[in-house]
Amino acid sequence: MTTIDTHAAGASGGVTASSSARLSSVGDWLTTTDHKRIGRLFIAVSLIGLLGLIVVAALLGIERIDANGSMLDVNAIPQLFSLYRIGLTFVVLVPLLLGIAIAVVPLQLGARSLTFPRLAAAGFWTWLMGAVLVVISIAANGGPGGGASKFVGLFLVSHIVVLLGLAAAAGSLATSVLTTRAPGMNMRRVPLFSWSALIGSLGLLLVLPAVIGALIFTYIDYRYSRVGFGGNQAIDGWIGFGFTQPATFVYAVPVFGFAAEVIAVATGRKLAMRGVVFTGIALVGITSALGAMLQQPAAVSRDISHVSLGRWLSGVVPYALFNLLPVLGGLIVISLGALAMRGGRPRITAPLVFGLLGALMVFVGILANAIYEVGDAQLAGTVFEEGVWVYVVYGAVLSGLGAITYWGPKLWGRLIPDKQVLPLAGLGFIATVLASLPYLIAGFAKQPANASEFDYSGPQNLWNGVAAAGHVLMLVTVLAFVALAARSFSKGAVAGDDPWDGHTLEWATSSPAPYANFLDVHTVASAEPLLDLKPRRDS
Amino acid sequence: MLALPSAAPPAPRRQILVGTALGCVAAAALIGSMLALWLRFRTNAVDVSGGRWVPKGVKVPMVPANTMLLAFVLIFVFAQWTVYAARRNARSQTALGLTLVAVIGAAILNAQAFIYVRMKLPVAGKTPTAYNSMFYAITGTFLLLLIIGIGFSVITAFRYMGGRTSDREIVSAHALYWYVLGAVFFALWFVVYVTK
Numbered sequence: 045m046t047t048i049d050t051h052a053a054g055a056s057g058g059v060t061a062s063s064s065a066r067l068s069s070v071g072d073w074l075t076t077t078d079h080k081r082i083g084r085l086f087i088a089v090s091l092i093g094l095l096g097l098i099v100v101a102a103l104l105g106i107e108r109i110d111a112n113g114s115m116l117d118v119n120a121i122p123q124l125f126s127l128y129r130i131g132l133t134f135v136v137l138v139p140l141l142l143g144i145a146i147a148v149v150p151l152q153l154g155a156r157s158l159t160f161p162r163l164a165a166a167g168f169w170t171w172l173m174g175a176v177l178v179v180i181s182i183a184a185n186g187g188p189g190g191g192a193s194k195f196v197g198l199f200l201v202s203h204i205v206v207l208l209g210l211a212a213a214a215g216s217l218a219t220s221v222l223t224t225r226a227p228g229m230n231m232r233r234v235p236l237f238s239w240s241a242l243i244g245s246l247g248l249l250l251v252l253p254a255v256i257g258a259l260i261f262t263y264i265d266y267r268y269s270r271v272g273f274g275g276n277q278a279i280d281g282w283i284g285f286g287f288t289q290p291a292t293f294v295y296a297v298p299v300f301g302f303a304a305e306v307i308a309v310a311t312g313r314k315l316a317m318r319g320v321v322f323t324g325i326a327l328v329g330i331t332s333a334l335g336a337m338l339q340q341p342a343a344v345s346r347d348i349s350h351v352s353l354g355r356w357l358s359g360v361v362p363y364a365l366f367n368l369l370p371v372l373g374g375l376i377v378i379s380l381g382a383l384a385m386r387g388g389r390p391r392i393t394a395p396l397v398f399g400l401l402g403a404l405m406v407f408v409g410i411l412a413n414a415i416y417e418v419g420d421a422q423l424a425g426t427v428f429e430e431g432v433w434v435y436v437v438y439g440a441v442l443s444g445l446g447a448i449t450y451w452g453p454k455l456w457g458r459l460i461p462d463k464q465v466l467p468l469a470g471l472g473f474i475a476t477v478l479a480s481l482p483y484l485i486a487g488f489a490k491q492p493a494n495a496s497e498f499d500y501s502g503p504q505n506l507w508n509g510v511a512a513a514g515h516v517l518m519l520v521t522v523l524a525f526v527a528l529a530a531r532s533f534s535k536g537a538v539a540g541d542d543p544w545d546g547h548t549l550e551w552a553t554s555s556p557a558p559y560a561n562f563l564d565v566h567t568v569a570s571a572e573p574l575l576d577l578k579p580r581r582d583s
Numbered sequence: 584m585l586a587l588p589s590a591a592p593p594a595p596r597r598q599i600l601v602g603t604a605l606g607c608v609a610a611a612a613l614i615g616s617m618l619a620l621w622l623r624f625r626t627n628a629v630d631v632s633g634g635r636w637v638p639k640g641v642k643v644p645m646v647p648a649n650t651m652l653l654a655f656v657l658i659f660v661f662a663q664w665t666v667y668a669a670r671r672n673a674r675s676q677t678a679l680g681l682t683l684v685a686v687i688g689a690a691i692l693n694a695q696a697f698i699y700v701r702m703k704l705p706v707a708g709k710t711p712t713a714y715n716s717m718f719y720a721i722t723g724t725f726l727l728l729l730i731i732g733i734g735f736s737v738i739t740a741f742r743y744m745g746g747r748t749s750d751r752e753i754v755s756a757h758a759l760y761w762y763v764l765g766a767v768f769f770a771l772w773f774v775v776y777v778t779k
Binding site: 159160163211215216218219222223224225226227228246249250251252253254256257258260261263264265268269270271272273337549552564565566567568573574577 | 586587588589590591592593596597598601602605606608609610612613614615616617620624706707711712713715716717719720721723724
């Protein structure tokens with residue numbers, strides 16, 4: 045097969061000698077419509093944001109070790125909490141996975157480009173501009189609950205800008221999966237990651253406009269009257285559903301697609317019951333998106349002696365729909381993945397470990413959220429919700445790091461050494477558990493959410509200390525990964541076209557993929573077109 | 584590198600139509616969520632607090648609101664006419680239909696402005712209520728979607744008059760956008776103007 049440009053430097057920007065060439069290169073990046081570059085821009089900025097925001101998370105963790113002491117300025121703490129929650133959700137979680145999908149999905153579909161690439165590029169720059177303004181406004185005491193009136197207004201408007209950018213990129217991605225598949229690739233043959241990207245993008249197109257609607261009302265009310273929406277103190281209450289569960293499950297849906305994909309590749313076999321895996325991924329995405337949009341209170345109680353059956357059912361049915369169905373979806377993907385691993389003698393690689401652990405962490409988050417929503421558990425308003433959220437966000441980050449390792453050859457032309465990056469998956473897993481599990485325990489002991497001063501009778505030093513250590517460990521993991529990736533992608537070993545023995549179309553083009561991805565348009569006759577051409581691993 | 588069978592590049596699969604449909608889903612989710620919040624506030628004001636939702640002395644002019652609804656019916660007809668004409672390569676009729684859609688869209692914009700003038704509803708005043716700011720927020724957001732629709736009509740008309748007559752997909756996408764916008768306005772008209 046021939047391709048348009050097989051030179052590594054040519055596709056990755058390259059190093060130019062003269063200043064005018066350098067300027068031209070910068071201009072190319074600013075105006076690029078190449079989906080791989082747009083995806084890489086999303087990935088790079090979200091990783092930079094991740095490093096900064098984990099520092100904030102660690103500081104808040106340390107601050108909570110001593111419930112009465114204050115290492116940080118008391119007035120700054122609510123703003124830091126806002127930065128931590130909103131930042132990790134909309135500057136890291138959503139754009140990291142969206143960026144990976146934008147970079148990879150057209151390659152998987154056998155398409156030469158993303159549909160509406162200018163829309164995706166505009167989405168990136170809009171998101172970036174909005175994200176910078178959000179950070180500035182929160183830093184200037186303008187976040188939810190902030191005292192600087194003008195900056196609170198700026199925060200609300202820039203938050204809308206952030207969400208518009210992400211929605212634009214999601215629209216471009218979803219249209220690509222629906223319209224630019226290779227000949228023969230019907231929807232049942234779409235790669236698992238592309239399917240999850242489609243579900244995630246559709247979920248974003250449902251959830252983000254709902255958050256934008258709440259933000260518009262909040263902004264107009266805040267700017268002109270401050271009577272209906274409670275001013276700056278109530279902002280979190282109106283827009284919080286955008287960065288809490290179940291909305292975060294929608295954002296993290298691609299995690300399951302990536303895990304299923306790397307499991308199949310690691311075992312060297314077709315994944316059994318692909319249709320059921322598709323259903324599992326769709327269940328997580330669709331039910332979570334509906335749950336986030338409808339915000340139906342699920343007043344579930346074990347005791348039905350004091351309430352009528354109808355009233356009890358009116359709490360249980362939405363609870364089951366919006367909390368248990370996502371659990372079922374996640375369980376389906378994880379179970380079928382585990383079955384495939386058991387029967388397939390998988391090759392243990394860093395993307396596999398990252399992908400599996402990431403999906404497991406997100407699944408634990410979904411499971412814990414089902415407990416959180418039970419009224420009898422009395423966890424509302426406690427730090428338990430933060431624990432669930434950290435599981436989802438850090439699980440998605442682990443998966444994102446795995447995806448960068450896995451598809452790095454197609455984007456940069458070089459490999460991250462597997463032996464060097466593999467320990468980081470374990471370290472990231474430990475960091476995720478340490479950063480989130482203590483909050484679940486402290487939630488049962490009624491430690492309040494988003495508070496640095498509280499009356500808490502349990503061993504608060506221990507739990508909050510462990511959580512802070514988890515954040516620090518995550519910082520070390522991400523720093524080490526970024527350093528390793530930067531070194532490997534610039535000076536590392538040149539990757540072959542198919543270093544992982546992949547199954548899907550992206551491995552049929554050169555590494556890195558050229559500008560238009562493929563010179564020839566491929567016809568596919570199955571969901572794993574490359575696997576069909578290879579000899580069976582066990583034969 | 585493994586050789587997969589090659590094929591001729593596939594024909595475009597209605598990218599503009601699918602993209603527009605997804606945009607319509609997002610627009611419907613936006614206005615839908617705002618209407619849900621509007622209903623929640625209205626219920627709290629009327630059923631829970633036993634008070635008024637529309638502030639005292641404020642009259643919602645129904646004539647221009649109903650005219651807007653009727654104008655959308657006209658838009659449906661003309662948008663569908665453009666699709667019909669484009670399929671039959673009737674260039675002048677397609678261009679005329681697109682222009683009429685844009686003009687009627689502008690008329691709806693004007694009717695909304697007329698409602699603002701007639702209501703004399705202060706967005707901020709001595710006794711501000713949630714109704715005031717929410718009315719402007721929800722109708723203003725709808726106006727933004729309307730302006731996008733007018734822009735869509737103008738761009739489609741220019742493309743068509745510029746000679747891209749084979750590009751019928753954008754005409755269908757244009758019609759889809761206006762149908763959805765009309766449906767969204769119907770919901771808004773019923774909740775904001777009729778039930779008040």
